[in-house]
Amino acid sequence: MTDRFHALAVATIRRIPEGRVATYGQVATLCGNPRAARQVVRVLHSCSENEQLPWHRVINAKGRISLSPGRGYELQQALLSDEGVEFRLDGSIDLQRFGWDGR
DNA sequence: CTCGTGACTCCCG
DNA sequence: TCGGGAGCCACGA
Numbered sequence: 001m002t003d004r005f006h007a008l009a010v011a012t013i014r015r016i017p018e019g020r021v022a023t024y025g026q027v028a029t030l031c032g033n034p035r036a037a038r039q040v041v042r043v044l045h046s047c048s049e050n051e052q053l054p055w056h057r058v059i060n061a062k063g064r065i066s067l068s069p070g071r072g073y074e075l076q077q078a079l080l081s082d083e084g085v086e087f088r089l090d091g092s093i094d095l096q097r098f099g100w101d102g103r
Numbered sequence: 104c105t106c107g108t109g110a111c112t113c114c115c116g
Numbered sequence: 117t118c119g120g121g122a123g124c125c126a127c128g129a
Contacts, residue, residue: 005125024111035124037111042126044110058110066110076110 005031009043010050016057019084021093022100023061030102037061056080063095 008031016022024037033039040058047053056079060066067073077087085098093099 025113028111033125035112036126037124038109039111039125041110055110060110061112068110072110 005033005036005039006043006046008032009040010047010053013040013043013053013055013058016054016100019098020100021057021059021063021080021085021095021098022102023059023063023095025061026100026102027058057083057100059093063093063099064091 009027012027012030013022024040025034027040028034028036031040044053044055044058047055056076059076065073065076067076077091080093081087085093087093
């Protein structure tokens with residue numbers, strides 16, 4: 001399959017439990033390509049055909065929202081906080097608590 | 104085909 | 117904490 005990564009990424013992202021967050025690298029690794037974080041981003045952009053995709057549960061390795069204010073940052077933060085994810089004063093998330101272990 | 108760009112990540116200093 | 121450089125992959129112009 002040509003889009004196996006895409007399909008795998010979608011499946012993986014859909015597996016992220018509520019109230020938890022996963023990093024791009026995490027998803028990429030579970031898809032078999034630890035270096036394909038950027039491709040995961042593509043998938044998130046392509047979520048048009050998969051609106052069920054919890055894209056808001058995917059953040060960067062720093063535990064922060066990579067989006068810029070006015071580009072969905074507020075939306076993502078709102079969606080996550082609504083699920084019980086706590087943000088620090090600087091807008092970062094404690095991956096030790098809310099990070100998805102991949103199960 | 105080449106080039107630029109991107110919701111990335113790792114390594115160094 | 118911050119910034120620069122390198123790596124990796126896909127897509128559109």
